[in-house]
Amino acid sequence: MKSPQTVLGALLAATLALTACGGTDSAAANGCPGDGKVRFGVEPYEAPDKLKPAYEVLAKALSAKLGCEVELQIVDDYAAEVLAMRNGKLDVAQFGPLGYVFASQKAGAQPVASFADGSGKLTSYTAGIWVAKDSPAQKIEDLRGKSLALSSVGSASGDALPRYGLKKHNVADVKLDYAGGHPEAMLALINGKVDAAEINSQQLASAKAAGTFDEGRFRQIWRSEPIPNDPITVRGDLDQAFKDKVRKALLELEPADVEKVGAFLDVTPPGPLVEVTNDTYKVLFDLANTLGLKEEDV
Structure with missing residues (x-):
């Protein structure tokens, strides 16, 4: 006959195992990547110590919408961000418009959303x-x-x-x-x-x-001439259901969730993010062709 301590220990171990499995199953059920974590990269267009607090607000809101942990990464430079997505180290990333041209060609980045003003119009800069x-x-x-x-x-x-x-x-x-x-x-x-x-x-x-x-x-x-604002993208080889989930989550963020980021992008007052496509950035593809730019130029 087993002692009460032995039975209690077995029950505790079983409970912990079920809890651990439940966490993994929960992440999988929410359509998160395999490890339940979404890695979100941001280009270094401003000092990282200024960008990080602003993007942490956005990342936290995105995490709540997705039901996945969102890990924020302010990358070293434009080339590093393209390389990280190409190597599967980033799932979601905000690129500069020109950086996106090469990210789409070399890393399969697909545009999802960008920053709109209070009237819901896609913003631009010069x-x-x-x-x-x-x-x-x-x-x-x-x-x-x-x-x-x-x-x-x-x-x-x-x-x-x-x-x-x-x-x-x-x-x-x-x-x-x-x-x-x-x-x-x-x-x-x-x-x-x-x-x-x-x-x-x-x-x-x-x-x-x-x-x-x-x-x-x-x-x-x-x-x-005006340049359409930065796209937030997803890696093209991710599961389509997850990509759709990211798109929906980004487009459902509240203006307050993106307000601090919008301040860096001269988007005041901010509206919700709006959907963008490859055609939105055609002017940048044309610019790259005109200048004969290649991946090593980014």
């Missing part, structure tokens, strides 16, 4: 080139022989579009200085390290709000 107010440069052609701070390789507004603007206006002899990010490019101009710098409309809005950019001391001499 690339720009700025100079000091007392600079002799009045237009982009005046940058011949000058230095221009760009963000980082692979950025649509911080790299490709300014270079496209130079090419379109036949300005070839410009010294390009990759500063490492949008804030760094702006800082190079503020500190007089370069003659001009790329400053997109999103960075301009956030810097003005933070009091780190005095617009009265500078002038914009070139601006791009």
